[in-house]
Amino acid sequence: MGKLDGKVAFITGAASGMGQAQAELFAKEGAKVIAADLNFEGVTRVTENLASQNLDVFGVEIDVGNLDSVKAAVKAGLDKYGKIDILSNTAGILDAYAPTLETSEELWDRIMNVNLKGVYRVTNQVLPQMIERGKGTVINIASIAAFVAGGGGAAYTAAKHGIAGYTKQLSFDYGHKGIKVNAIAPGAIETGMTKQIFEEGSAEVMEAVNSVPAGRYGQPEEVAQLALFLASEDSDFIHGAIMPIDGGWLVK
Numbered sequence: 001m002g003k004l005d006g007k008v009a010f011i012t013g014a015a016s017g018m019g020q021a022q023a024e025l026f027a028k029e030g031a032k033v034i035a036a037d038l039n040f041e042g043v044t045r046v047t048e049n050l051a052s053q054n055l056d057v058f059g060v061e062i063d064v065g066n067l068d069s070v071k072a073a074v075k076a077g078l079d080k081y082g083k084i085d086i087l088s089n090t091a092g093i094l095d096a097y098a099p100t101l102e103t104s105e106e107l108w109d110r111i112m113n114v115n116l117k118g119v120y121r122v123t124n125q126v127l128p129q130m131i132e133r134g135k136g137t138v139i140n141i142a143s144i145a146a147f148v149a150g151g152g153g154a155a156y157t158a159a160k161h162g163i164a165g166y167t168k169q170l171s172f173d174y175g176h177k178g179i180k181v182n183a184i185a186p187g188a189i190e191t192g193m194t195k196q197i198f199e200e201g202s203a204e205v206m207e208a209v210n211s212v213p214a215g216r217y218g219q220p221e222e223v224a225q226l227a228l229f230l231a232s233e234d235s236d237f238i239h240g241a242i243m244p245i246d247g248g249w250l251v252k
Helices: 017-028 040-051 067-081 105-133 154-177 192-200 203-210 220-231
Strands: 008-012 032-037 057-061 086-089 136-141 179-186 242-245
Touching: 008 017, 008 067, 008 105, 017 032, 017 040, 017 086, 017 220, 032 040, 032 067, 040 057, 057 067, 067 105, 086 105, 086 220, 105 136, 105 154, 105 179, 136 154, 136 220, 154 179, 154 242, 179 220, 220 242
Parallel strands: 008 032, 008 086, 032 057, 086 136, 136 179, 179 242
Antiparallel strands: none
16 A cells, blocks of 8 residues: 555656656555656656556646646646646756846746746646645645755745745645645755756855765655655644755754
8 A cells, every 4th residue: 555545646847856756756655646847758758667667647748837838737637637636846947046136037037937936826726626625735845945045046045935935825725625735845955957056066055065964965765755745644734834855954
């Protein structure tokens, strides 16, 4: 018996990194997984690999920065499985640690549109059918940049602070309707998106990464394990939490 038997999970950013790790773990724990990403070639690779293990997965293309794309992807998932029990808003982009004077309005708008408004868009398309059934789980991937400076640039940090606030308000508004909402705040996790930054990062950034008590980067599979806990019934009394998984970054 898997921890997610009978559940359907919709995961954005599922073509790589933390989203892929969640898709793989959730499927192995019994969930039917809708793997969504702008990189449909990557999603196809992930879903074909899982299908070869006799796991029930379905890939869809999604641009969380575009409402029509979000509507189409969610509809495709609902048409396939009839419901969505678990939503993991994992898709996101980085801003190369740009301070505000190096952040153009174009960059600011792009980061906000994907990292914050994208979470709002997907949630609003998935949430109504959860409320109708009286049960559902939303997991938002935030960042340590939801708590402190230095985990990203001006736009990224502002967006991740926004995700923390949005998570709390979702929990406040819909918890009594059976919706469990929490966020995960990863620290330095080694993914395709962050690897180049770690390799080419400034001395200040790398000093911060290397000085965490754990003494290493985190791995996407570790984030997926926390997401599994939040997606399962094991965490049913946890609502509105922003849970760090950062190797101790925030103790400083």
